Amino acid sequence: MNIRSLLQIKRRLPFYLAALLLAGGALAAAWWKTQYAWRDGYGDEDMSYFTQADPRALSGGDMTVFHTGFQPFAQSPNNLPWQYEAIFEDGDGIFDKNFIPGDGTTASQVSNVGGTRRRGLGPLFNASGCAECHFRDGRVERPYASGDEMLGMFLRLSVPDGKGGWKPPEGYHHQLHDRAIAGVPPEGKGHIDWEEIPGQFPDGETYTLRQPNFRVTDLAHGPLPADTIIEARTSPPAHGGGLLEAIADSTLLGFAEEQRNDPDEVSGKPNYLTDPGSGKRVLGRFSLKANEPSLRAQAAGASFNDMGVTSPIYRHEGCLPHQKECAAAKHGGTPEEPELSAKQLEDLTIYLQLLAVPARRNLDDPMVLRGEELFQQSRCNVCHVDTVKTGDTHPIKRLRNQTIHPYTDLLLHDMGPGLSGRPDGEATAQEWRTPPLWGIGLTERSNHHTNFLHDQRARGFQEAILWHDGEAAAAKKRFMDLSREERAMLIRFLESL
Numbered sequence: 001m002n003i004r005s006l007l008q009i010k011r012r013l014p015f016y017l018a019a020l021l022l023a024g025g026a027l028a029a030a031w032w033k034t035q036y037a038w039r040d041g042y043g044d045e046d047m048s049y050f051t052q053a054d055p056r057a058l059s060g061g062d063m064t065v066f067h068t069g070f071q072p073f074a075q076s077p078n079n080l081p082w083q084y085e086a087i088f089e090d091g092d093g094i095f096d097k098n099f100i101p102g103d104g105t106t107a108s109q110v111s112n113v114g115g116t117r118r119r120g121l122g123p124l125f126n127a128s129g130c131a132e133c134h135f136r137d138g139r140v141e142r143p144y145a146s147g148d149e150m151l152g153m154f155l156r157l158s159v160p161d162g163k164g165g166w167k168p169p170e171g172y173h174h175q176l177h178d179r180a181i182a183g184v185p186p187e188g189k190g191h192i193d194w195e196e197i198p199g200q201f202p203d204g205e206t207y208t209l210r211q212p213n214f215r216v217t218d219l220a221h222g223p224l225p226a227d228t229i230i231e232a233r234t235s236p237p238a239h240g241g242g243l244l245e246a247i248a249d250s251t252l253l254g255f256a257e258e259q260r261n262d263p264d265e266v267s268g269k270p271n272y273l274t275d276p277g278s279g280k281r282v283l284g285r286f287s288l289k290a291n292e293p294s295l296r297a298q299a300a301g302a303s304f305n306d307m308g309v310t311s312p313i314y315r316h317e318g319c320l321p322h323q324k325e326c327a328a329a330k331h332g333g334t335p336e337e338p339e340l341s342a343k344q345l346e347d348l349t350i351y352l353q354l355l356a357v358p359a360r361r362n363l364d365d366p367m368v369l370r371g372e373e374l375f376q377q378s379r380c381n382v383c384h385v386d387t388v389k390t391g392d393t394h395p396i397k398r399l400r401n402q403t404i405h406p407y408t409d410l411l412l413h414d415m416g417p418g419l420s421g422r423p424d425g426e427a428t429a430q431e432w433r434t435p436p437l438w439g440i441g442l443t444e445r446s447n448h449h450t451n452f453l454h455d456q457r458a459r460g461f462q463e464a465i466l467w468h469d470g471e472a473a474a475a476k477k478r479f480m481d482l483s484r485e486e487r488a489m490l491i492r493f494l495e496s497l
């Protein structure tokens with residue numbers, strides 16, 4: 001190499017350096033993007049339809065979907081990065097497909113046959129897959145009729161423990177398992193007999209409500225004590241869970257504070273429980289009595305209690321000491337290598353966190369708008385809080401700082417003796433969590449029925465409201481005092497959610 005070319009290189013050095021830096025920068029950016037940037041939950045697509053949309057329609061903030069098909073509760077949000085889309089698909093696969101009984105093998109003992117392993121159903125269970133109960137991620141497909149097998153519904157049982165608390169009846173789980181794998185006796189069969197109760201509005205219009213009466217037959221482990229309290233719980237829809245998880249504890253406690261000295265004596269209360277994952281005392285927010293603290297705990301609890309599938313949170317099969325056939329049955333895992341792997345539990349959790357919320361509809365219908373005013377004037381929104389802002393700590397950034405319209409305070413309310421069930425954590429028998437109402441107007445489209453409340457007793461919106469009592473008695477009375485047309489408008493509003 002001669003002096004001239006050396007000088008040339010020297011002259012061009014800044015250019016080479018700049019090119020090197022640029023290439024390095026581009027590489028670093030690409031690396032950042034594949035490793036980290038997608039974790040905020042946003043892909044590269046245009047999001048202008050959000051800024052152009054009527055803000056009142058955005059029930060789930062950036063997690064709202066404008067889906068017009070038949071699965072409004074089963075959608076991932078638009079513009080999800082492909083990495084999350086892939087996890088969502090994996091989680092969807094676990095949610096949608098049924099599990100099969102174990103054959104004594106664990107995942108690592110069998111060569112990978114492709115797809116997700118779904119072994120380990122039972123020995124005792126209520127259904128073989130999440131979607132068997134949460135049809136299209138919503139409620140049950142077919143509501144319960146007297147004498148039917150219970151699908152998407154189960155009985156929970158409690159007896160007094162003699163120390164002021166409660167325990168499961170001797171010989172049984174707190175959740176009656178009405179199904180089991182071959183060779184194992186189910187614990188019993190639950191039945192509901194409906195009893196019609198007539199009623200009348202002040203304007204003379206009549207209605208009937210139906211009150212459930214419970215029976216348990218085919219009991220495998222002896223009769224239930226006479227003081228057993230029985231309650232039926234039916235599957236609520238699963239959409240929007242990530243946003244509910246992202247609401248700060250302080251926001252929920254703030255609602256309880258605001259409700260102190262409420263003129264209607266509404267007094268929401270948080271349910272505190274021990275997180276089965278961390279062992280810490282935490283605020284409950286999922287399930288009908290806010291008896292689960294997080295979607296991970298909910299997913300593991302559902303797998304274990306409803307399907308008999310073990311996971312990193314519940315590693316041991318739930319056979320009671322005297323349930324010999326249950327203990328002797330073949331499993332799909334071991335305590336060290338549970339039936340649902342850590343990865344599967346994570347995929348399922350992220351799936352639940354990313355389930356989007358359907359947009360509100362019919363916002364230019366004057367009946368809907370008048371119905372909304374009547375909802376507020378009746379003070380339904382003290383519990384069914386219309387606007388909430390999520391906190392800023394959720395691991396998925398897209399769920400943070402979202403303005404959402406969930407129509408819930410996620411707190412427990414005493415709903416009176418008519419809706420009494422069994423106690424759960426710090427929730428008394430009569431206390432239930434305010435259920436979110438977002439998307440409720442699409443129940444019929446998704447699930448082919450409009451049966452509501454914790455045990456499906458309400459055949460439509462009006463019956464659901466008429467069962468309200470206790471802390472909600474004043475709001476119910478205001479609804480009853482409306483004219484027939486106004487009541488219809490309030491229901492039109494609920495249908496727009």
Ligand code: HEC
Nearest residue numbers: 126127129130133152233234235236286287288302303306
């Ligand atoms: C046998 C029917 C059944 C099966 C199977 C089932 N669920 Fe549920 N699910 C319910 C019922 C009933 C509740 C309310 C439980 C309660 O109040 O304790 C519920 C509650 C939930 C909630 C809470 C929703 C809310 O509003 O807080 C989520 C999320 C959920 N289930 C997800 C799942 C997942 C994931 C699976 C599968 C691993 C699953 N469920 C399997 C019936 C079922």
Ligand code: HEC
Nearest residue numbers: 380383413419432433434435452453454464471472475479
């Ligand atoms: C004191 C709090 C409170 C007030 C006020 C209240 N609700 Fe509720 N609402 C609840 C609770 C708690 C439940 C669940 C009860 C159950 O499942 O047994 C519920 C259930 C519902 C449901 C059924 C939801 C479902 O997913 O099954 C509808 C619809 C509803 N409320 C509408 C209304 C309307 C309309 C008003 C005003 C007239 C109102 N609520 C006032 C707490 C309240």
